[in-house]
Amino acid sequence: MFGEKALELIREFNRNKDGNLGPYNEDGVRQVLEEMQVLYEANQNDVAQLVQDTSDQTSLTAVQIRHDSLQRNKRCILAYLYNRLAKIRSLRWEFGSVLPPDIKNNMSEKEVQWFTRYNRSLANYMRSLGPGGLDLTQDLQPPQNVYIEVRCVEDRGELELNDGSKVLLKKNSLHYLPRSQCEHLIRQGVLKHIT
Amino acid sequence: MDDFLNVSELTEEDSGDEQFTAAQVLEKLEEAWMNEKLSPNLMECKSEIVECILEQMQEMEDNINRAKKGDLKVSLHRLELDRIRYVLSSYLRCRLEKIEKHAPVLLEREKSKNDIEPSRLSPEEFAFAKEVAGNLETHLKMVVVKHMPRNLQNLDLPEIVPSPDLDHYVFLKVNKDEEGVIIDAETEDHGADKVDLECGAQHLMRYKPIEALIENGTVSLM
Numbered sequence: 001m002f003g004e005k006a007l008e009l010i011r012e013f014n015r016n017k018d019g020n021l022g023p024y025n026e027d028g029v030r031q032v033l034e035e036m037q038v039l040y041e042a043n044q045n046d047v048a049q050l051v052q053d054t055s056d057q058t059s060l061t062a063v064q065i066r067h068d069s070l071q072r073n074k075r076c077i078l079a080y081l082y083n084r085l086a087k088i089r090s091l092r093w094e095f096g097s098v099l100p101p102d103i104k105n106n107m108s109e110k111e112v113q114w115f116t117r118y119n120r121s122l123a124n125y126m127r128s129l130g131p132g133g134l135d136l137t138q139d140l141q142p143p144q145n146v147y148i149e150v151r152c153v154e155d156r157g158e159l160e161l162n163d164g165s166k167v168l169l170k171k172n173s174l175h176y177l178p179r180s181q182c183e184h185l186i187r188q189g190v191l192k193h194i195t
Numbered sequence: 196m197d198d199f200l201n202v203s204e205l206t207e208e209d210s211g212d213e214q215f216t217a218a219q220v221l222e223k224l225e226e227a228w229m230n231e232k233l234s235p236n237l238m239e240c241k242s243e244i245v246e247c248i249l250e251q252m253q254e255m256e257d258n259i260n261r262a263k264k265g266d267l268k269v270s271l272h273r274l275e276l277d278r279i280r281y282v283l284s285s286y287l288r289c290r291l292e293k294i295e296k297h298a299p300v301l302l303e304r305e306k307s308k309n310d311i312e313p314s315r316l317s318p319e320e321f322a323f324a325k326e327v328a329g330n331l332e333t334h335l336k337m338v339v340v341k342h343m344p345r346n347l348q349n350l351d352l353p354e355i356v357p358s359p360d361l362d363h364y365v366f367l368k369v370n371k372d373e374e375g376v377i378i379d380a381e382t383e384d385h386g387a388d389k390v391d392l393e394c395g396a397q398h399l400m401r402y403k404p405i406e407a408l409i410e411n412g413t414v415s416l417m
Binding site: 037136142 | 245249250252273274284285287295320322323330331334335338343344
């Protein structure tokens with residue numbers, strides 16, 4: 001039936017909704033576009049025939065059905081693309097401006113370009129907030145303490161703090177650090193907050 | 196609160212020739228933050244409050260750096276600064292999220308509004324919204340619309356992208372008395388449905404009729 005493949009795209013996206021981004025279904029999109037082309041050409045022929053031979057209106061319903069299928073396919077494809085972009089956007093806020101390679105592999109080339117442009121717009125906006133800008137991707141939770149205790153999950157080498165002192169991040173080492181400076185490492189999974 | 200911010204040195208002037216203390220500006224920020232978080236639509240832009248808070252944060256940062264290390268007050272000041280930064284970031288993030296979700300609709304409303312109504316987007320937010328909408332349109336066009344049959348190639352973004360749900364129900368508390376608030380407009384079948392709001396009362400209503408009242412401070416969302 002018309003519109004099946006487009007619906008399949010949506011279902012596939014929905015299945016992956018809560019996890020990370022699934023791979024870009026290039027084939028699926030291409031098939032839907034091909035179906036749209038086929039429907040459109042069939043419609044062109046029928047409309048030409050209807051206009052020519054105004055006594056024979058039997059293909060009018062066929063034209064209507066094909067037109068509705070075209071609209072549905074368009075809507076499904078646009079929804080698939082738009083929701084993928086929304087997902088990538090939420091991953092940006094979670095992971096920062098450099099996405100992990102396994103997520104990047106699932107993005108199509110055009111999505112990568114979109115992501116670069118989005119990063120640039122966001123950076124421009126954040127820079128415009130006061131002198132030196134305000135990084136809105138920090139401080140995602142209300143602060144409880146100035147300093148927090150963290151355990152290092154993996155080797156990361158040296159971390160330089162704002163006051164110049166250096167901390168060696170070796171696996172399983174415990175540190176008592178200012179919250180603002182290790183928040184992004186906690187989000188990346190390098191440090192674990194001990195409560 | 197007054198002690199921590201050394202309020203006596205930090206009175207700020209509002210562009211409307213009124214003086215607000217640091218504590219009052221923070222209170223306004225928190226109210227704007229609550230309203231922004233709970234409302235389905237983007238609220239009016241409060242650039243003066245944002246700028247004021249950013250200036251104060253800078254001053255606090257300088258004060259902290261000047262103070263001698265190891266002093267207990269320094270930690271407390273720093274925590275206060277972190278808290279203010281959190282509220283401000285959360286407020287701006289909330290606005291950004293709404294702008295990104297509804298960019299085409301918001302841009303259209305900005306274009307069609309008259310000069311009297313205050314803008315809902317600061318100049319930077321407006322530029323950001325334009326870039327977001329442009330980015331989306333370019334992406335959709337390049338990837339699929341280009342390959343679609345000719346009669347389907349028009350992409351009317353304000354129609355496609357969902358607009359803010361103004362019929363969302365919200366809890367509100369009334370700060371000032373207001374009479375005759377029109378909930379349902381007058382139609383042929385019945386007269387206008389009006390409600391009187393008393394100071395201190397709490398209500399659950401549709402967002403749309405009371406939007407203007409939130410902006411002028413008569414009610415606040417809770």
